[in-house]
Amino acid sequence: MRRLSPRRSRRRPARELTPPRIRAYLSRLLARRAWSRQALLDRLEERGIPAGEARSAVAELAALGYLNDERYAEAWAQARAQRGLGARRIAEELRERGVARALAERVARESFDEVSEVTRARELATRRLPALLARGKPQAAPRLRQFLLRRGFPSDVVSGVVRSLLGLTPQEPDDP
Numbered sequence: 810m811r812r813l814s815p816r817r818s819r820r821r822p823a824r825e826l827t828p829p830r831i832r833a834y835l836s837r838l839l840a841r842r843a844w845s846r847q848a849l850l851d852r853l854e855e856r857g858i859p860a861g862e863a864r865s866a867v868a869e870l871a872a873l874g875y876l877n878d879e880r881y882a883e884a885w886a887q888a889r890a891q892r893g894l895g896a897r898r899i900a901e902e903l904r905e906r907g908v909a910r911a912l913a914e915r916v917a918r919e920s921f922d923e924v925s926e927v928t929r930a931r932e933l934a935t936r937r938l939p940a941l942l943a944r945g946k947p948q949a950a951p952r953l954r955q956f957l958l959r960r961g962f963p964s965d966v967v968s969g970v971v972r973s974l975l976g977l978t979p980q981e982p983d984d985p
Contacts, residue, residue: 826858831866839870843881846871847907879916882908886920893933895926898961930962930970938974950975 826834831853838844838852846867853863870876882903889899896917903913921929934953941949941956950971957967 826856828862828866831858831862832869835866835870836875839875843884844876845878845881845907846876849876851907878908879912882912882916883919886916890920890924890929893929893960895930895957895961895963895966896921897963898959901961926962927966927970930957930960930966931974933957933960934970934974946975 834856835849835853838849844852849867849870850860850863853866854860858866867876885903885906886899889902890896894902896914899920900910900913900917903917904910908916934957937956938949938953941952944952953974954967954971957970958964962970
């Protein structure tokens with residue numbers, strides 16, 4: 810029987826990340842998808858890049874036009890709105906990703922310019938409602954309400970959509 814030798818590591822030794830290598834690394838990241846400035850700075854910090862070098866490399870890419878938080882936020886907001894999220898949740902997610910509060914809130918609101926938040930909430934609720942009704946009508950209203958609230962739709966929009974879909978009058982409560 811043939812004896813196997815112990816496996817040797819085939820990994821190359823870690824190379825020092827010089828400013829040109831840092832820029833090349835960032836370029837590869839940006840080629841795959843859009844990133845916010847803060848997300849790139851966080852990524853470089855994880856790799857052990859000194860903060861000064863990281864800020865310099867990110868600023869250089871931004872100056873060249875490869876990095877733009879507004880474009881990033883607009884693309885993120887449109888994609889998330891199409892997936893059925895409300896403006897409040899979109900703005901929250903953008904802030905978590907390092908986008909400035911004012912920009913995040915503005916872009917989240919603008920993501921509903923073509924199709925209103927009410928229309929999106931109604932479409933989402935219409936798709937979700939049959940499964941909730943199968944569990945019983947008394948629980949359908951509060952569950953649908955919580956579902957839409959978790960998705961980030963405002964409570965006044967949620968209340969109107971739930972009432973209209975379930976035929977509730979304004980005096981009937983839609984929560985337990």
